[in-house]
Amino acid sequence: xxxxxxxxxxxxxxxxxxxxxxxxxxxxxxxxxxxxxxxxxxxxxxxxxxxxxxxxxxxxxxxxxxxxxxxxxxxxxxxxxxxxxxxxxxxxxxxxxxxxxxxxxxxxxxxxxxxxxxxxxxxxxxxxxxxxxxxxxxxxxxxxxxxxxxxxxxxxxxxxxxxxxxxxxxxxxxxxxxxxxxxxxxxxxxxxxxxxxxxxxxxxxxxxxxxxxxxxxxxxxxxxxxxxxxxxxxxxxxxxxxxxxxxxxxxxxxxxxxxxxxxxxxxxxxxxxxxxxxxxxxxxxxxxxxxxxxxxxxxxxxxxxxxxxxxxxxxxxxxxxxxxxxxxxxxxxxxxxxxxxxxxxxxxxxxxxxxxxxxxxxxxx
Amino acid sequence: xxxxxxxxxxxxxxxxxxxxxxxxxxxxxxxxxxxxxxxxxxxxxxxxxxxxxxxxxxxxxxxxxxxxxxxxxxxxxxxxxxxxxxxxxxxxxxxxxxxxxxxxxxxxxxxxxxxxxxxxxxxxxxxxxxxxxxxxxxxxxxxxxxxxxxxxxxxxxxxxxxxxxxxxxxxxxxxxxxxxxxxxxxxxxxxxxxxxxxxxxxxxxxxxxxxxxxxxxxxxxxxxxxxxxxxxxxxxxxxxxxxxxxxxxxxxxxxxxxxxxxxxxxxxxxxxxxxxxxxxxxxxxxxxxxxxxxxxxxxxxxxxxxxxxxxxxxxxxxxxxxxxxxxxxxxxxxxxxxxxxxxxxxxxxxxxxxxxxxxxxxxxx
DNA sequence: TATTATATTGTTACCGGTAACATATTACAG
DNA sequence: CTGTAATATGTTACCGGTAACAATATAATA
Numbered sequence: 021x022x023x024x025x026x027x028x029x030x031x032x033x034x035x036x037x038x039x040x041x042x043x044x045x046x047x048x049x050x051x052x053x054x055x056x057x058x059x060x061x062x063x064x065x066x067x068x069x070x071x072x073x074x075x076x077x078x079x080x081x082x083x084x085x086x087x088x089x090x091x092x093x094x095x096x097x098x099x100x101x102x103x104x105x106x107x108x109x110x111x112x113x114x115x116x117x118x119x120x121x122x123x124x125x126x127x128x129x130x131x132x133x134x135x136x137x138x139x140x141x142x143x144x145x146x147x148x149x150x151x152x153x154x155x156x157x158x159x160x161x162x163x164x165x166x167x168x169x170x171x172x173x174x175x176x177x178x179x180x181x182x183x184x185x186x187x188x189x190x191x192x193x194x195x196x197x198x199x200x201x202x203x204x205x206x207x208x209x210x211x212x213x214x215x216x217x218x219x220x221x222x223x224x225x226x227x228x229x230x231x232x233x234x235x236x237x238x239x240x241x242x243x244x245x246x247x248x249x250x251x252x253x254x255x256x257x258x259x260x261x262x263x264x265x266x267x268x269x270x271x272x273x274x275x276x277x278x279x280x281x282x283x284x285x286x287x288x289x290x291x292x293x294x295x296x297x298x299x300x301x302x303x304x305x306x307x308x309x310x311x312x313x314x315x316x317x318x319x320x321x322x323x324x325x326x327x328x329x330x331x332x333x334x335x336x337x338x339x340x341x342x343x344x345x346x347x348x349x350x351x352x353x354x355x356x357x358x359x360x361x362x363x364x365x366x367x368x369x370x371x372x373x374x375x376x377x378x379x380x381x382x383x384x385x
Numbered sequence: 386x387x388x389x390x391x392x393x394x395x396x397x398x399x400x401x402x403x404x405x406x407x408x409x410x411x412x413x414x415x416x417x418x419x420x421x422x423x424x425x426x427x428x429x430x431x432x433x434x435x436x437x438x439x440x441x442x443x444x445x446x447x448x449x450x451x452x453x454x455x456x457x458x459x460x461x462x463x464x465x466x467x468x469x470x471x472x473x474x475x476x477x478x479x480x481x482x483x484x485x486x487x488x489x490x491x492x493x494x495x496x497x498x499x500x501x502x503x504x505x506x507x508x509x510x511x512x513x514x515x516x517x518x519x520x521x522x523x524x525x526x527x528x529x530x531x532x533x534x535x536x537x538x539x540x541x542x543x544x545x546x547x548x549x550x551x552x553x554x555x556x557x558x559x560x561x562x563x564x565x566x567x568x569x570x571x572x573x574x575x576x577x578x579x580x581x582x583x584x585x586x587x588x589x590x591x592x593x594x595x596x597x598x599x600x601x602x603x604x605x606x607x608x609x610x611x612x613x614x615x616x617x618x619x620x621x622x623x624x625x626x627x628x629x630x631x632x633x634x635x636x637x638x639x640x641x642x643x644x645x646x647x648x649x650x651x652x653x654x655x656x657x658x659x660x661x662x663x664x665x666x667x668x669x670x671x672x673x674x675x676x677x678x679x680x681x682x683x684x685x686x687x688x689x690x691x692x693x694x695x696x697x698x699x700x701x702x703x704x705x706x707x708x709x710x711x712x713x714x715x716x717x718x719x720x721x722x723x724x725x726x727x728x729x730x731x732x733x734x735x736x737x738x739x740x741x742x743x744x745x746x747x748x749x750x
Numbered sequence: 751t752a753t754t755a756t757a758t759t760g761t762t763a764c765c766g767g768t769a770a771c772a773t774a775t776t777a778c779a780g
Numbered sequence: 781c782t783g784t785a786a787t788a789t790g791t792t793a794c795c796g797g798t799a800a801c802a803a804t805a806t807a808a809t810a
Contacts, residue, residue, distance in 0.1 A: 055799075061797095062798090066758060067759085068759090071759085085513050089457040089519060107483055108479050111479075114474060114476075130497075133497075135483075181448075301694075419790090420791080421789060423767070433788060433789090436789085455768085455795090457767095458765090459795050460769095
């Protein structure tokens with residue numbers, strides 16, 4: 021009647037024997053079978069009250085917690101999803117991750133973060149890692165699909181063989197997966213129109229590396245918008261730079277020193293708020309007053325936007341909502357139907373003082 | 386000679402059968418035993434070259450990746466450590482996590498982030514989760530040890546029964562674990578002395594909730610420092626607030642409106658840069674010029690410090706270094722020696738323009 | 751009280767790998 | 781050509797749980 025297995029052989033050599041209490045130990049001590057312990061653990065109804073209580077007491081006494089690996093192995097999911105994105109250092113991705121984490125948690129899942137360098141192709145190593153862990157699904161975010169990354173398609177296909185995949189990114193390449201993306205057209209249109217309305221004609225765009233798809237997409241949209249409004253689309257009004265404040269500084273310096281003062285733009289649209297932050301600093305350093313000397317609009321509506329001087333007008337792409345949608349879709353597609361569709365979240369322009377208008381919260385479809 | 390197990394019974398009901406290739410499938414297809422496949426996987430030498438090649442080809446063909454759970458269950462570690470801290474929304478913790486992630490990765494480990502609300506006690510649920518996953522170790526960061534949290538000690542003890550624990554926090558309560566902490570004395574001393582040197586006498590401190598240990602510690606240190614320099618330690622010069630910019634705004638408003646103008650402080654030390662950011666905004670809104678009207682020093686030396694107006698002087702606690710040390714200690718203590726000691730990283734004052742001095746990078750022991 | 755239905759509990763075959771130990775090959779010396 | 785060492789490969793017992801199925805105890809019904 022007793023468990024056949026010999027009691028745990030503790031101490032594997034000199035190594036410590038941390039927390040080696042198993043379900044067998046509990047079963048033995050309670051004088052029941054492991055099946056009964058499992059039943060108590062899962063709250064199965066057919067356990068007599070006194071038995072349940074006795075087993076539970078022993079579980080509590082040892083603070084026994086069943087191993088996730090063992091459970092997982094047995095067939096049930098680890099209730100973990102993966103989120104692959106650029107380092108969380110960029111506050112945009114911080115927000116994205118945070119929202120995903122909360123949404124996952126609300127659904128009883130854990131969101132494991134995998135950070136990848138934005139400029140590098142997805143390493144095979146990473147895909148291996150994801151598969152090895154047999155996650156319940158993966159969300160990709162960021163400029164992952166940029167240019168024709170070597171083996172991306174294959175890697176994704178392989179991954180999808182193991183788990184559902186959702187991407188939070190511009191629907192660039194045709195990918196066979198659910199894709200949640202931001203409104204890249206609105207993201208360019210909103211600030212351009214806003215500035216146009218305020219009377220600006222020479223509008224410049226700084227930021228993003230054109231090698232990365234969504235930056236180049238944004239650049240194109242920006243140009244199209246300018247043309248649509250009959251504004252000058254001078255190539256000098258477009259300077260490439262990185263994603264950070266330092267890039268913004270450099271970009272402004274480069275653009276303005278290369279340009280005759282009379283041709284200076286009167287407004288700047290930055291790839292993101294970090295770039296805008298750097299741009300603002302450089303502009304002030306060059307003696308310009310903001311927003312009179314130069315209007316500026318950022319993107320992402322970061323926490324610091326209300327606190328810049330002047331407070332920064334910015335486009336909000338609502339990463340939180342995208343993250344939440346992504347997680348929901350991922351959990352829904354859990355059964356591997358391999359649905360393929362994309363959904364978009366509208367951009368919103370949050371008007372502050374950095375371009376001289378003070379219209380409050382303005383939402384443009 | 387063939388594998389005894391019947392070939393995988395695919396399709397558990399109507400659910401999808403994603404990536405169900407196991408080591409048995411590979412073994413069968415290669416006409417070898419699973420042991421041989423394992424050998425090929427682990428690079429064991431005693432496999433004939435042609436066998437190895439044949440097996441490897443099949444592994445590659447199926448892009449087979451062994452399950453982490455199964456391996457884990459068999460006894461080896463998941464090579465994962467956990468990092469428990471407040472939401473990554475606070476950029477200080479972002480830096481902390483990021484550095485830990487990189488250090489872990491450099492050692493072949495994965496750093497799993499567990500976010501907890503700073504104001505809540507560690508939920509038993511969380512500890513369960515950590516144990517359930519049988520992590521290789523856990524790092525706690527943030528104000529976890531604040532006040533006498535119910536059951537913290539017990540939870541920690543239980544956790545330590547399963548895995549090594551390292552804390553990145555002020556060594557407040559006596560905890561039986563390795564503790565890496567920042568220089569809380571220097572963190573108060575550096576800015577106070579700096580301001581004193583610049584001739585300030587009325588220095589105020591805003592931020593942090595006194596209920597949380599490291600905030601109150603900082604508050605105390607601040608007062609001690611004032612007294613040591615014979616500066617006024619008026620209680621009105623100390624306003625509690627949260628950890629964010631909004632809290633900073635409110636705190637400044639509250640402090641200054643409650644104070645006769647002649648008694649206004651001439652310098653402000655903020656709990657962190659976010660608080661300082663809010664304070665700066667409020668100060669400007671009240672018509673003060675910075676740094677002439679009010680000097681201000683933040684803490685954490687966040688990425689935006691060089692970009693505030695004026696650029697913000699700030700204390701750097703070097704969270705990255707603490708994170709790296711924590712990870713290293715954790716991996717070292719892997720064998721459960723249960724060492725208990727604490728190590729401190731010195732604080733550094735990074736001088737910018739927000740207090741009227743421009744001395745460059747100044748390090749004070 | 752015999753009998754059947756029902757409530758409890760136990761037995762056991764996996765889950766996907768790993769590695770100790772057993773066995774089969776091959777290589778080489780005598 | 782045979783014996784033995786060295787290689788290469790197979791067998792099998794776990795790892796810690798789960799749950800289908802079997803078995804037993806208890807309650808309900810005839």
